[in-house]
Amino acid sequence: MEANTYILTFPGTGSSIKAEALLTAAGVIPGVMPLPGAIRAGCGIALRVLADKLGAARAVLEDGGIETVVYRKESTVNEYILVI
Numbered sequence: 001m002e003a004n005t006y007i008l009t010f011p012g013t014g015s016s017i018k019a020e021a022l023l024t025a026a027g028v029i030p031g032v033m034p035l036p037g038a039i040r041a042g043c044g045i046a047l048r049v050l051a052d053k054l055g056a057a058r059a060v061l062e063d064g065g066i067e068t069v070v071y072r073k074e075s076t077v078n079e080y081i082l083v084i
Helices: 013-025 051-063
Strands: 005-009 031-034 045-050 069-073 080-082
Touching: 005 051, 013 045, 013 051, 045 051
Parallel strands: none
Antiparallel strands: 005 045, 005 069, 031 045, 069 080
16 A cells, blocks of 8 residues: 555445445545554545545545545555544
C-alpha cells in the first residue's frame, strides 16, 4: 500500500457497502480491504483511496449521508494517522 493512501472507516458494514457503491458510481473507484489491525475503529471493512481522490470521495460520502473516519497511511510500516 502506498504512503499517499487514505483509509476510510465506517461505523457498520452496511455503511461501507453503500459507500463503495456511491464512490464507484461517482467514478472514485475505492479499494475494498479489511480494516488494518493498527486501526481500532469502525467495522471490519475499510475503503482506500489515493490522496488525489480523497476530496472527491469525502464530498460524495457527505452528499450521500455516509459517516466516515479517515486515516492517512504514514509510511510503509503499519502506521496510520487519524485525519478526521
